[in-house]
Amino acid sequence: MEAARWARIRNHGRVGETRPWLAGLGAQDRELVRQALTAAVTGPFFPDWEFATLFGLDRDEVRAVLAAWPETDDPTAQLTAVTNALNNLLGYPHGLDRRWGDYLSVDRNRLQGLLHTIRQAAGLEGRVERAGGAMLEDDAGHRGSTADYFLVTVARGPAWDHGRRRREQAGWDEHAAFMDALAAEGVVVLGGPVGEGDGDDVLLVVAVDDEATIRARLAADPWAGSILTIDAVRPWSVWLRGPGR
Secondary structure, three states: OHHHHHHHHHOOOOOOOOOHHHHOOOHHHHHHHHHHHHHHHHOOOOOHHHHHHHHOOOHHHHHHHHHHOOOOOOHHHHHHHHHHHHHHHHHOOOOOHHHHHHHOOOOHHHHHHHHHHHHHHOOHHHHHHHHOOEEEEOOOOOEEEEEOEEEEEEEEOOOOOOOOOHHHOOOHHHHHHHHHHHHHHOOEEEEEEEOOOOOOEEEEEEOOOOHHHHHHHHOOOOOEOOOEEEEEEEEEOOOOOOOOO
């Protein structure tokens, strides 16, 4: 059965047989996807050093998806490239909204609606809502299993004042307000320093769609890249849970 499933994926040439999310897109939506992929690959929005982390694919792999669009030799990579292109254009703090119109013919609301349509048709929306949602790779190297949360390790950055405690660092009130807002939104489930007192690092338990999303959200922290830096982002699957937890 497994061999047959992957044979169907490899023989993907007929739209809709293995990609119902694509079969449901009209000509205008397909053109918007092409624009988003073009913006991701050739635009100034995503730096080379972070591209693979944001997309789960390197720039050349996304470029190959764009070149073949809407056909593909790898439907999983295609869906990954498309959803991450849309998601990162909307959520990554690229600070280049002035260049938006150079690549995209619609506004953010229209692109957000397209992303929702694709995720829903691909069966990703419900899975994320139930599981908290990261798409991972299984032991055979195929994306598709889910993690419940991400564990984010946040380390002291180059602007950390080692003569002061955590709550005495410059801009603490702004940083605390930002983190409180993420917790109130349900993005950060748990968080705090690891070790005695102030601890060395901070560990966050985060419920988001993917690694790119949490990196984008944390990039808006007033301490990001200066007083604090992201040291690691790891998917976490919960296997044990106590009564009432």
